[in-house]
Amino acid sequence: MNKCVGCGAVLQSDVKERIGYIPKEKKSTAQFCERCFRLVHYNDFKMIDLETENVLDTVNQKGIYAFFLVDLLNVNREVMNTYHAIQVPKTLIISKIDYIPKYVKKEKIKFWLQEEYGVKEEILFLSASKNVNISAILNTLEKKNMKCAYLLGYTNSGKSTLVNRIAEYANITVSLVPNTTVDYIKIPLNENYFLIDSPGFQYENPIYRDKEVSFIKRINPKTFLKPITYQLKKGTSLILENTLRIENISPKCNVTLYISNLLEIKKVYEKNEDFKHYSKCEYFLKKNEDVVIQGLGFMNIKSDCKVNIYIENPKWLEIRNSFFERQ
Numbered sequence: 217m218n219k220c221v222g223c224g225a226v227l228q229s230d231v232k233e234r235i236g237y238i239p240k241e242k243k244s245t246a247q248f249c250e251r252c253f254r255l256v257h258y259n260d261f262k263m264i265d266l267e268t269e270n271v272l273d274t275v276n277q278k279g280i281y282a283f284f285l286v287d288l289l290n291v292n293r294e295v296m297n298t299y300h301a302i303q304v305p306k307t308l309i310i311s312k313i314d315y316i317p318k319y320v321k322k323e324k325i326k327f328w329l330q331e332e333y334g335v336k337e338e339i340l341f342l343s344a345s346k347n348v349n350i351s352a353i354l355n356t357l358e359k360k361n362m363k364c365a366y367l368l369g370y371t372n373s374g375k376s377t378l379v380n381r382i383a384e385y386a387n388i389t390v391s392l393v394p395n396t397t398v399d400y401i402k403i404p405l406n407e408n409y410f411l412i413d414s415p416g417f418q419y420e421n422p423i424y425r426d427k428e429v430s431f432i433k434r435i436n437p438k439t440f441l442k443p444i445t446y447q448l449k450k451g452t453s454l455i456l457e458n459t460l461r462i463e464n465i466s467p468k469c470n471v472t473l474y475i476s477n478l479l480e481i482k483k484v485y486e487k488n489e490d491f492k493h494y495s496k497c498e499y500f501l502k503k504n505e506d507v508v509i510q511g512l513g514f515m516n517i518k519s520d521c522k523v524n525i526y527i528e529n530p531k532w533l534e535i536r537n538s539f540f541e542r543q
Contacts, residue, residue, distance in 0.1 A: 363410070400412050446472075
């Protein structure tokens, strides 16, 4: 049974619309399915629907160890609930640490993850793109005498990029489009240890729609994240990428945005009615709380305030204590 070395799908020539398709005349020699070939060589993205509900069952039944990746912008309640549902021994990895401002101390983030989300296991920090702390994966397996581990995470968590770095395995398809890995791929780290790259988990209610490839690509910052602070007078609103509107209804509201710098942000005023047809959520926010927007990042509140947030799906929102030091 031949599999695509890019996404792990079983190669087939029967149905062009099904994952793993390759023309019959190329099937005997092909390494990539047609989707991955076009993605790698032509930057041609194709969204697919993928069922990943059984990933947790597979890992919990067969797995010996698991590494769960999440970048700091995408730490939220749904992601962490999935992490806690992993029943085998595990390590939480905060990926893409080069996106985190340098003044944010890792020990503070560890304590916050323990207090806010109940993480009791080991926590590692790394950046695959910058080759920072990559050896920690293999070191953990050696220390725990685990020969095999599953590599888990939500789509766009950086799993495939990490695999390429630590295994020097250049044929895993790396993409900002969800569901790039569609089956399990066994990746040798050396003669004694290997990882199993797994299909990415998907949000129950994703903030992006199926065809919004441009939006999906811009969600993920390409370089060091540059937080932006806004001082909002009463009646002033911020509109984030036509996804939500946050309106200050208190005397003042200072917020700092921790989202991709590629996303569009507009400041508007009371007479502007854009997006007020969305569901309205009213919040009394305290200094140093975060408003988490699932899949986008978060806003850190710098002063006590009262706001209205207009959003298509209120389930995308979460209010939490921040990891930033109180001033």
